[in-house]
Amino acid sequence: MVDMSNLDMSKPRRDIPRGMLDLLILQTLETMGALHGYGIARRIEQVAGGDRRLSQGAIYPALVRLQQQGWIRATWGTSETSRQVKFYELTKAGTKQLHIEIAGWEESTALMARFLEAKP
Amino acid sequence: MRRAWQRLLALVHRDRIDRELDEDVRAHLELAERDARAAGLSPEDARREALLRFGPLEAMKEAHRDERAVPWLENLVRDVRYGLRATCRTPGFAAVVVCTLALGIGANTAIFSVVSAVLLRPLPYRDSDRLVTIASNTDPDMRRQAYTALSYPDYQDIKTLTDAIADAAGIRTIATT
Numbered sequence: 001m002v003d004m005s006n007l008d009m010s011k012p013r014r015d016i017p018r019g020m021l022d023l024l025i026l027q028t029l030e031t032m033g034a035l036h037g038y039g040i041a042r043r044i045e046q047v048a049g050g051d052r053r054l055s056q057g058a059i060y061p062a063l064v065r066l067q068q069q070g071w072i073r074a075t076w077g078t079s080e081t082s083r084q085v086k087f088y089e090l091t092k093a094g095t096k097q098l099h100i101e102i103a104g105w106e107e108s109t110a111l112m113a114r115f116l117e118a119k120p
Numbered sequence: 121m122r123r124a125w126q127r128l129l130a131l132v133h134r135d136r137i138d139r140e141l142d143e144d145v146r147a148h149l150e151l152a153e154r155d156a157r158a159a160g161l162s163p164e165d166a167r168r169e170a171l172l173r174f175g176p177l178e179a180m181k182e183a184h185r186d187e188r189a190v191p192w193l194e195n196l197v198r199d200v201r202y203g204l205r206a207t208c209r210t211p212g213f214a215a216v217v218v219c220t221l222a223l224g225i226g227a228n229t230a231i232f233s234v235v236s237a238v239l240l241r242p243l244p245y246r247d248s249d250r251l252v253t254i255a256s257n258t259d260p261d262m263r264r265q266a267y268t269a270l271s272y273p274d275y276q277d278i279k280t281l282t283d284a285i286a287d288a289a290g291i292r293t294i295a296t297t
Contacts, residue, residue, distance in 0.1 A: 037144050038151040055175020056148065060141065061183040068126035068188060081154060085147040086140065 016054055021062045023105065026090065026098040029072060034089035036079055037063065063088060071097050130189040131197070141184060149174060254278060254288070 016024070028043045029035060035043065040063075041056035048054070066072045071094030074086040090098070130137055152170035153163075161169060171177075185191065207214045242248040255267040256274065269292070270278070279288040 036147065036151075038148040041148070042155075055180070056152070056173050057145070057175040057177060057180035058183075060144065060180055061187040064137075064141075064184055064188040068123050068130075070122060079147045079151060081147065081150045083147045083150060084143065086144055 016058070018062065018065075019101075021054075021058065022066060023098070023101045025059060025062055025066060026071065026094055026101065029088060029090045030095065030098055034075070034077075034087040036077070036085045036087050038079075040088065066094070069097075070094070127189050131194055134189070134194070137188065138181075141181065145174075145177070250286075252285075253291075254285075 024044050024047075025040055028040050028047075032039070032043055037059060038056070041054065041059050044054060044059070045056075063072065063074075067074060067088075071091060072088045073091050074088050076084055077087040079085040149167075149170045152173060153166045156166035156169045157163060174180075185194065243251060245251060254270065256270050257264075257266055258268050259266040275288065275290055278285055
């Protein structure tokens, strides 16, 4: 179902911070295997649920960044509309990086949680 | 390090990367449109929905360029190319500009060589910072500066008797224009 909730302009759409977007993409590729850009964007939207803060286009600058860092690689494939399109997949270095970033996130969120729960 | 290299490479392959990005975007919008139509939207609405969800296209391309390459270098390359093209279109004007620049640079170089030799570089003698000229002032009240050469005996006295002067030599000045 396409829902039109993202047409609601009353809630400002904040961008996802770039570090977080990188992590979302890497995690998506680890879970799903090779995907094209649209596939990645849809998957992130689905996992994020109703929270549509992502302009789908925003993944492309992130993809080129990850590619240059050698964490993902692109191969040509055919889309469901039979168009030549790039499929992105994790490299070995990318898998390693993903685990580093996950550890980093868990540390940050644990720290943040401790602060928010701290009693005077 | 790896990224720096990749970014330089991206400068060279700029056109190909742009083309591939366009391909990706076209495929993306096509898929998004297809999904939107499958969800029951009219073709126009589906197209609109796909574009809307994609977000601002030009801003994305800009971000893509900033991300993959060296933006200032890319801009520099573009500016230089533009400049060369503009120059080739108006050769007369270009010639005038080149001549003006050549004259300006030439004049500056000439004047600087003189200034450098006369004012900036030390005189080509040993301990040139200790060189002084000695002359006698012929104005009886010492109010004006009316310098004239020393007499030979004065010169000899200075050379042999004065401690402040290590050595002395006679020079003769000639007025030139």
